[in-house]
Amino acid sequence: MNTKRVNISLPVETLEKLKASIPEGKRSRFINEALEEKLEEKASLRESIIRDLKENKWIDEQVMKEWSSTEVEGWPE
Secondary structure, three states: OOOOOOOOOOOHHHHHHHHHHOOOOOHHHHHHHHHHHHHHHHHHHHHHHHHHHHHOHHHHHHHHHHHHHHOOOOOOO
């Protein structure tokens, strides 16, 4: 796996927790695993939202149909 050194800023409290719970030399791996997990959750959530919106498209269509009679187009001025 190719790696690249980066600088990031963390709140002091977060850094202290990291230092207290993860030994030096294993922090990069821990941070990478945590980031990968969080990014996967985000991608999964996005896919879930898109899937749900597609599955429930009929609800929007039904609401639009029910409310179409309230459109002002064609009303007397």
